[in-house]
Amino acid sequence: MTAPRTTEQGRRAAAPWQNPEFAGAWAAGDPLGDLLALPRRLAAALVALDRPRSRLIVDIGSGPGAFLAVFLEEFAEARGVWSDASEAMLSRARESLAPYGDRVDYRIVDMTDLSGGAIPENADVIVTSRAAHHLDRAGLAAFYTEAAGHLAPGGWLVDLDHTGPSDVWDQRFRTVRKRFTRPRRKGAEHRHDHPLTSVQDHLDGFAAAGITDVEIAWKAFFTCLFIGRKDG
Ligand SMILES: C[S@@+](CC[C@H](N)C(=O)[O-])C[C@H]1O[C@@H](n2cnc3c(N)ncnc32)[C@H](O)[C@@H]1O
Numbered sequence: 345m346t347a348p349r350t351t352e353q354g355r356r357a358a359a360p361w362q363n364p365e366f367a368g369a370w371a372a373g374d375p376l377g378d379l380l381a382l383p384r385r386l387a388a389a390l391v392a393l394d395r396p397r398s399r400l401i402v403d404i405g406s407g408p409g410a411f412l413a414v415f416l417e418e419f420a421e422a423r424g425v426w427s428d429a430s431e432a433m434l435s436r437a438r439e440s441l442a443p444y445g446d447r448v449d450y451r452i453v454d455m456t457d458l459s460g461g462a463i464p465e466n467a468d469v470i471v472t473s474r475a476a477h478h479l480d481r482a483g484l485a486a487f488y489t490e491a492a493g494h495l496a497p498g499g500w501l502v503d504l505d506h507t508g509p510s511d512v513w514d515q516r517f518r519t520v521r522k523r524f525t526r527p528r529r530k531g532a533e534h535r536h537d538h539p540l541t542s543v544q545d546h547l548d549g550f551a552a553a554g555i556t557d558v559e560i561a562w563k564a565f566f567t568c569l570f571i572g573r574k575d576g
Pocket of ligand 1: 357359361407430433453455472473
């Protein structure tokens with residue numbers, strides 16, 4: 345038997361999401377749901393400006409598929425690949441992405457092993473949101489490098505994800521965030537095995553992946569929209 349290429353970090357991050365009750369409680373009460381509408385649309389608009397004929401969009405750790413849906417709306421001719429490690433999320437995504445019919449392929453994929461055709465090569469855009477923050481610094485850099493390797497020249501890598509600021513800013517954000525977001529639902533709390541990676545860790549990860557044309561296009565509290573274009 346060949347050993348799995350997924351990492352322990354990836355398997356631990358994925359574990360709670362395999363539980364349909366947990367996945368359901370999280371999806372029903374996403375505390376940031378409304379707040380993320382703007383950065384999702386902004387990401388799609390920025391990519392459209394540069395690559396209006398994008399045909400292949402891949403979402404990694406896609407969950408119910410809201411980020412992928414925004415890109416499928418922006419790029420009416422594009423095909424989407426939904427991917428996630430959770431079968432429970434797969435059922436939810438099949439429902440929420442049903443309006444896009446056969447434009448969407450569904451794949452069970454661990455973000456720590458994108459090899460062997462798990463996701464297609466030559467994607468125009470790879471998006472991911474609120475999944476890679478479960479990885480430590482080295483895991484994050486490896487993830488960005490593997491993802492960038494699946495992009496076409498000139499393709500875009502987008503991560504809308506949580507970051508860890510300094511202690512003093514952590515406290516400030518935690519205190520004021522309650523005024524802008526919904527309380528987390530009971531049963532939807534989940535563990536983080538590592539301290540959150542910093543903004544700089546993400547930028548270093550993009551650089552390690554060879555993507556230097558990168559910007560933080562939006563930020564609120566802990567969550568940043570990292571978006572970068574591969575050379576070519
Ligand atoms: C907080 S949800 C975010 C869902 C969606 N991207 C969004 O922002 O609305 C985290 C998602 O990451 C997925 N996930 C966790 N560990 C994973 C792994 N190792 N590989 C792929 N997906 C993973 C979960 O199943 C879940 O759908």
